[in-house]
Amino acid sequence: MGIKNLYKLAIITIALLITGCAFTPSSFNxxxxxxxxxxxxxxxxxxxxxxxxxxxxxxxxxxxxxxxxVCETWKYPTSNSYIFNEFTFSVDTNVPxxxxxxxxxxxxxxxxxxx
Numbered sequence: 001m002g003i004k005n006l007y008k009l010a011i012i013t014i015a016l017l018i019t020g021c022a023f024t025p026s027s028f029n030x031x032x033x034x035x036x037x038x039x040x041x042x043x044x045x046x047x048x049x050x051x052x053x054x055x056x057x058x059x060x061x062x063x064x065x066x067x068x069x070v071c072e073t074w075k076y077p078t079s080n081s082y083i084f085n086e087f088t089f090s091v092d093t094n095v096p097x098x099x100x101x102x103x104x105x106x107x108x109x110x111x112x113x114x115x
Contacts (some may be wrong), residue, residue: 028082033108042089042101045074052087053077060090060104072101084109 027049035048052074060071069090076085085108089101 028076028085028108036103036106038103038105040103042072042074042099042103045087045103049076049085049087057091060088071104081111082108083111 032048054075056073056075058071058073059068062068069092072089072091074087074089078085087106088104090104091101094100
């Protein structure tokens, strides 16, 4: 194998490693997305989709009239197929359950075809 072929192989390998890190996990498919429901535990989400790449916490419902609560948002990697993957949980450690986090809403956006 010549030096030019080794150089090409190295570039291709590096490109695959870099782009591979940016792809949405294969767990983001229609079958798993259809399993989602409000009230689902964070543990169940983690079992289906794996661990998030980013987690943030904030106060939700401050203007709701019912009082505010702590919410936690999980973000997952994006790709050309799924351009936005986010889950928001209401957090209450006083609620019986595995982790005190229940799915409040989610947003998963698939890239429109033709792009």
